[in-house]
Structures are given as C-alpha cells and as structure tokens.
Amino acid sequence: MMRxxxxxxxxxxxxxLAAAAAVVTGCQAPPPVVGADGTGAPTTGPVPxxxxxxxxxxxxxxxxxxxxxAFGAAPGTSASASAGGATRPTGAEGSPLGRALTxxxxxxxxxxxxxxxxxxxxxxxxYCQVDGELSARATVGKALRYGAGPxxxxxxxxxxxxxxxxxxxxSLTKVFTAILTLQQVDRGRIALDxxxxxxxxxxxxxxxxxxxxxxxxxxxxxxxxxxxxxxxPDDAARRAAVLATPLVKGATPGTVFRYSSVGLxxxxxxxxxxxxxxxxxxxxxxxxxxxxxxxxxxxxKTWLANADQARxxxxxxxxxxxxLLRGTVHDDVANHLGGIAGHAGIFSTAADLTVIGQLxxxxxxxxxxxxxxETITKRMLTNVNRGLPAVDAERPNRTSDHxxxxxxxxxxxMGRLATGKTFGHTGxxxxxxxxxxxxxxxxxxxxxRAHPNWSWANPDPVRVAVANLCA
Numbered sequence: 001m002m003r004x005x006x007x008x009x010x011x012x013x014x015x016x017l018a019a020a021a022a023v024v025t026g027c028q029a030p031p032p033v034v035g036a037d038g039t040g041a042p043t044t045g046p047v048p049x050x051x052x053x054x055x056x057x058x059x060x061x062x063x064x065x066x067x068x069x070a071f072g073a074a075p076g077t078s079a080s081a082s083a084g085g086a087t088r089p090t091g092a093e094g095s096p097l098g099r100a101l102t103x104x105x106x107x108x109x110x111x112x113x114x115x116x117x118x119x120x121x122x123x124x125x126x127y128c129q130v131d132g133e134l135s136a137r138a139t140v141g142k143a144l145r146y147g148a149g150p151x152x153x154x155x156x157x158x159x160x161x162x163x164x165x166x167x168x169x170x171s172l173t174k175v176f177t178a179i180l181t182l183q184q185v186d187r188g189r190i191a192l193d194x195x196x197x198x199x200x201x202x203x204x205x206x207x208x209x210x211x212x213x214x215x216x217x218x219x220x221x222x223x224x225x226x227x228x229x230x231x232x233p234d235d236a237a238r239r240a241a242v243l244a245t246p247l248v249k250g251a252t253p254g255t256v257f258r259y260s261s262v263g264l265x266x267x268x269x270x271x272x273x274x275x276x277x278x279x280x281x282x283x284x285x286x287x288x289x290x291x292x293x294x295x296x297x298x299x300x301k302t303w304l305a306n307a308d309q310a311r312x313x314x315x316x317x318x319x320x321x322x323x324l325l326r327g328t329v330h331d332d333v334a335n336h337l338g339g340i341a342g343h344a345g346i347f348s349t350a351a352d353l354t355v356i357g358q359l360x361x362x363x364x365x366x367x368x369x370x371x372x373x374e375t376i377t378k379r380m381l382t383n384v385n386r387g388l389p390a391v392d393a394e395r396p397n398r399t400s401d402h403x404x405x406x407x408x409x410x411x412x413x414m415g416r417l418a419t420g421k422t423f424g425h426t427g428x429x430x431x432x433x434x435x436x437x438x439x440x441x442x443x444x445x446x447x448x449r450a451h452p453n454w455s456w457a458n459p460d461p462v463r464v465a466v467a468n469l470c471a
Contacts, residue, residue, distance in 0.1 A: 092127075092137035100469050101126045101138035108447075108462050109141050118456035121430055121447040122146070123161035123314070127350040128470045131440040132358065136470070137350075139163045143314040143448065144326060150318035150452030159311065164351065166295055166304070167314045167446045168330050170344050170427030174264045175356065177279075177342040178217050178405020179372060180271045180286050182380055185213070186373045189274045192404070196266060199273055202243035203266060210253045213270070216263040217404040218384045222251030223262040229336045238336055242266065257390040257400030261333070261343035268342025280340050290369045291355055296348040299339045301327045313347075316429055318452030330429055330450055344428075350444045357435045357442035360406075360423070380404040381423050381437075413460055415467035417443070430459040434467060443470050 092098050108120030123141025127134065144159035146152055184190050190199065192214040197203045203211075207222065215221040227245045229238040242265045248258065268279045275282045280298045288296045297303055300313065304327070315326040322328065322335070329335050331344035339345050355366060360381065364372030372380070381403045390400035401408040406425055411418040413426050417436045424434040430449030435442050445466050449459045 092134045093139070095136050097128060097136035097469065098138055101128070101136055101466060102140060104465050104469060105138050105140040105462070108457075112461075114461040115457045118453075120457045120459070120462055121449040122451045123165075124430075124445065124447040124462070125161060125163060125165060125167075125350045126446075126466055127354050127442070127444045129354050129358065129442040134354075137163060139165075143312070144451075146315070146318040146324075146452035148318050148323040161314070162312060164295065164312060164349050165314050165446075166300055166308075166312045166327075166347050166349055167431060167448065168316050168325075168427075168429045168450075169346050169348050169353070169431045169446075170331060170429040171261070172348070172353065172425050172427045172431050172433055173342065173344050173346040174261075175405055175425050175433065176283060176287060176346055177264050177268050177271070178380065179356075180279075180282055181213065181217060181267045182372055182376045182404060183286055184271065184274045186376050190270070192379075196270065199270055200243055200266070202240055205244065205246045207247050207251070207253060212254075213267070214384060214404060215253055216267045216270075218402050219257050219259050219263060220254050220385060220388065220400075221260060221263045222247040222253045222256070222258065223260040223266070224248050225259060225261055226333055227262050227265060229333055235338060239269065242337075243269065255388065257385050257388055257392075257402060259392060264342040265333075265337075266342070271342070278340065279342065283346070287356075287371060288352075290371060291359065291366055293348070293352040293355060296346060296352045298345045298347070299329075300347045314446075314448045314451070316448060316450040317454065330454075350446050353431075353433055353444045353446075354442050357424075357433055357444065361435055361437060361440065361442060381406060381408075381421070383408050383420070411464075413463040413467070415464035416471040417441070417467045426459075426463070428454070432459075432463050441470065443467060 093102065105124045105126060108115075108124070109122075110119055111117060112120065121141065122145040123143055124138070126136075126138045128136040139161050141161050142158050143161045143165050144153070185192060190213055193212050195209055196211050196213060196216065197209050211221045211223075223245060227242045229241050232238050232241060242262065245262050247253070251258070271282050272279055277285065283297065287293070301309060304313070309327060313327040315324060316330040318324045327347070329339045329345045331341070334341040334344040359366040359371060360377060363374040364370055364377035383401050384404060385400040385402045388400040390398055392398050395412055398410060398412060401410070401420075403423060406423040408423050409418050409420050413432055414422055414424065414434055417434060419436065419438065421437045422435065424432060426432045428450070430447035432445045443466065445463055447459060447462065449457050
C-alpha cells in the first residue's frame with residue numbers, strides 16, 4: 001500500500017506550483033472549452049510550440065526554465081515540456097512502490113511460470129500517480145533488443161528503455177478518438193443518438209442506419225473487429241471500404257457488446273467530417289496542443305528529432321514483412337491507412353498518458369484547460385451497456401461494462417483495482433491505462449510485448465500484477 005502524501009506536503013507543493021504559475025502567466029480567465037478544430041477561446045496556461053503537440057495558441061505564454069527548475073515539472077507532465085526536455089528526479093523510482101514495480105517488471109524480462117517459453121517483453125515503463133502526484137515509477141529492459149528476423153542484436157546496438165520512451169500505444173488510440181468525438185457533442189455538432197449515416201453517407205448497408213454515435217464508442221454497433229483495406233488502389237478507396245464494412249452476420253445494433261476497431265475507424269472519419277481536419281490535425285488542435293503533450297501523435301518519425309528517434313522510440317515487431325517496426329505503427333490496417341486511424345496509430349509516453357488519465361479523472365479539465373465538459377465526461381465514464389451480453393472469444397468471461405470509449409470494471413487487466421467506477425483501456429502492443437476514481441489514482445503500464453513477436457507473451461498477467469501492487 002502506498003502511504004498518502006501528508007496534507008502539509010500537498011499544500012506546500014500546491015502553493016509552490018500555483019505561485020510559479022502566477023509569476024509566469026498572471027491572472028487567468030476561467031478554463032476554456034477546446035474543440036477538436038481548435039476554435040473557440042484560446043487555451044490558458046503554457047502551450048509549447050513545435051513538436052507533435054503544438055497547439056493553435058502559439059502566442060500563449062510559456063513557463064520559464066527558471067520557474068520549472070524552482071518548482072519541478074508538474075506530476076504527469078511530459079518530460080519534454082520541462083525546461084531543456086530533461087527528466088527531473090522525483091524519487092518515484094526509489095519509493096517502496098517504485099522498487100516493488102521495478103522488481104515485478106524485471107521478473108518478466110525472463111520467462112515466468114505464466115509464460116514459460118519466452119520473456120514477457122523486452123522492456124517496460126510503469127507510472128502510478130495518486131491525487132495528481134507521481135507516487136511511483138519503474139523503467140526496465142530495452143526499447144530495442146532485436147533486429148529484423150528476428151535476431152538478437154549485439155549489446156552495443158541495443159537501446160535501453162527510458163522513462164520518456166515513446167511507445168506505439170495501439171488501441172489506447174481509441175480513448176483519444178472518443179475524446180475528439182465527444183468534443184463534437186459538446187459543441188452541438190452531433191448528438192450521441194445521431195445515426196452515423198446522417199453525416200457519413202458512405203456508411204451504408206443493411207441494418208447500419210440504426211447505428212448511432214454512442215454505439216460506435218460503446219462497441220455495440222454490431223460492426224466486426226477489423227476492416228478489409230488491402231489490395232485497394234488508394235487511400236480514398238481504403239477509407240470508403242472502412243465505411244462500407246458490413247455488420248457481423250446476425251448482429252442487431254445496440255443489443256450486444258462486441259469489440260470493434262471498425263467502430264472507432266468510423267468515429268475518426270466522423271471527427272474529420274465535422275472538424276474539416278485530418279485526424280492527426282484534429283488530435284493536435286483538440287487534445288495534445290492544449291494539454292502540452294509534445295510526445296504524443298501519429299507517425300512520430302515526422303515530428304521527432306533524429307536523435308530522439310534513436311534514443312526514445314520503442315520497437316515492436318521484428319519479424320513482419322515490413323521488417324523491424326520502430327516508429328511505424330504495428331497495426332496493419334492503420335498502416336494501410338497511412339498510420340493515421342481512429343483505432344490505432346498514436347505513439348506516446350507514460351507521462352503523457354498519465355495526463356489523459358488525470359484529465360478524465362478531473363472531469364474533463366487539466367491544469368486550467370478544459371478539453372471536455374464535465375457533463376459529457378461523466379457520461380463517458382458511465383456504463384452505457386448495463387444488462388447487455390458480451391461476445392469476446394479471447395476473453396469469454398469479460399462483461400459488457402463499457403463507457404463511451406473506455407472499458408469499465410475488467411479484472412482481467414485491472415486486478416484488485418477493478419470496481420464499477422474504475423475505467424481505462426488496453427492496447428495490443430502491451431500498453432494499458434487504468435484509472436481508479438475512488439483513490440484518485442492513474443496507473444499507466446507500457447510494455448513492448450510485441451518485440452520481437454507479439455505471440456510470445458500474453459500481456460495480461462503483468463497488467464494484473466502491476467495493478468495489484470498499486471492497490
């Protein structure tokens with residue numbers, strides 16, 4: 001169990017950070033609501049320029065290096081948002097929980113009784129934040145260990161994992177897509193019960209006229225897991241194929257939970273239609289820019305400096321027909337869609353993902369910037385599938401509990417932290433985000449279990465182990 005921070009320490013820290021913000025930015029207006037198209041009132045607080053998360057408010061004042069040095073980067077803030085981009089010592093790795101997490105993550109660098117033939121992953125990063133303060137952090141193993149083949153690389157060519165390593169988050173992308181979609185609800189452009197076909201005429205086919213925006217986010221649309229986009233001549237044809245994907249045979253929209261990546265691919269096209277922006281631009285204007293998340297975005301090789309690509313990108317598959325994947329999306333459909341899709345493709349760090357967890361925990365606001373209204377955030381985190389059956393061949397015991405873009409109450413990855421209010425998501429590449437509202441806790445676990453071969457390990461045992469240590 002973690003010892004809660006004393007009231008005195010929490011008060012002093014909060015006062016110090018508040019003083020720094022006051023010195024740098026002066027008096028601020030009430031938090032603005034940010035739309036995915038970047039319109040509306042300018043964001044308050046520092047919005048870094050450049051990088052993946054550069055937002056629309058380039059004129060917003062930046063925190064001075066001296067202020068950051070005096071008070072430290074705020075918990076959960078991207079390391080690159082601190083002065084000079086350096087990760088500042090927090091003591092989180094040396095805390096009792098930090099040491100326990102390090103020991104547990106290190107154990108899975110070798111075969112275990114749960115996974116006797118192969119290591120669980122080549123490397124991992126874990127963050128545990130409580131009440132806005134980073135309580136524990138662990139970093140183990142390698143970001144790159146194998147070359148294409150796969151072949152084990154010489155030690156001199158391997159790359160150590162870092163606390164600020166950048167991972168292919170896989171299906172954690174769906175949480176971002178859901179937030180962007182719900183921003184459109186906030187702005188009155190759509191309603192949750194709006195039939196999708198009203199805005200996307202290409203979304204045609206038997207039974208699909210009954211599919212609403214909410215069903216896409218709750219995985220009750222009846223759409224299948226994947227879309228067939230190979231063998232098509234261009235991106236327009238592939239996007240059209242996503243919209244034309246038929247329902248699963250016998251499915252009736254709104255009656256069964258059936259996990260569907262296609263649903264979030266469609267939601268992404270809806271966001272693009274309503275904002276007039278490609279999804280990566282909508283992400284930048286609606287989420288990463290306003291929140292200062294400079295280490296989060298699609299196709300990181302387009303915005304990450306060469307030196308950072310070499311030091312910080314985490315590898316996934318080393319045996320695919322595409323060769324070693326490092327900084328290139330692992331998901332094949334997302335790759336065919338140019339690396340920009342609503343279901344997969346976002347790369348990020350543990351620190352940036354902790355901000356997303358804290359944003360939702362705070363009711364849609366983070367450090368003075370409102371991204372979602374409190375009302376829509378509450379709906380996002382409420383079980384909208386109550387009483388519905390679930391169909392999941394891989395996890396036959398899972399329930400249908402789901403909010404609008406987030407999973408609820410799933411012990412198979414939340415362990416003892418699972419409750420009716422606990423929310424989060426997992427990613428195929430070995431990533432997970434978990435938020436326990438009752439404890440004001442955000443847990444991020446990022447592993448490269450797909451490196452060099454995703455079939456080597458089941459990522460769920462270590463997810464449960466980390467959650468149980470934090471419980």
